[in-house]
Amino acid sequence: QSVLTQPPSVSAAPGQKVTISCSGSNSNIGNNYVSWYQQLPGTAPKLLIYDNNKRSSGIPDRFSGSKSGTSATLGITGLQTGDEADYYCEAWDSSLTARVFGGGTKVTVL
């Protein structure tokens, strides 16, 4: 059971938009920055978003992050087949004194 909660899967047609939610608590998302990672099949995770809404180097502006209270959201616009991957949110948890991940969300391009 992951500390952060994400939907198992989301899907949309090419060119459309998807959003992935990440729900936590005051000990993690509520009082700390959120980051997002993309894991393409068979590869290592890659940093997409850090500090809630900052894009990592080389990440297109089709990817965006936001945070409100104890929840965060990753948005992907102009969906492409190459975006099919697992996406994970992550945050520092002040109670556990450790980084914690969401369970991951599989994005499928229909």
Place this chain on the structure above:
Amino acid sequence: EVQLVQSGAEVKKPGESLKISCKGSGYSFSNYWIGWVRQMPGKGLESMGIIYPGDSESRYSPSFQGQVTISADKSISTAYLQWSSLKASDTAIYYCARRFSSTSYSEYWGQGTLVTVSS
């Protein structure tokens, strides 16, 4: 260019010991925290712990405290993750990653090391 290169896949028996490595290059290895992340087959990511190679201070996530040992040798820019007695449930891909700070996100990741524990 920052790179983290991990050691190759391992196949071990339950009860055996193992040490896998992560070699950093393209930056000052001593000055950045390195973390280890577990991904069990078909599952999500779990943070295991971190180490600061400059002084070898290590910190463990609660679930992994006492289960593994994280170490580093700054003279050869390499971090390690080791087990004294493997279990079948240790079968997973293990990633090392460089953190921006001790409590912060992971900017750069190794390619992963697959550890298979089977009798």
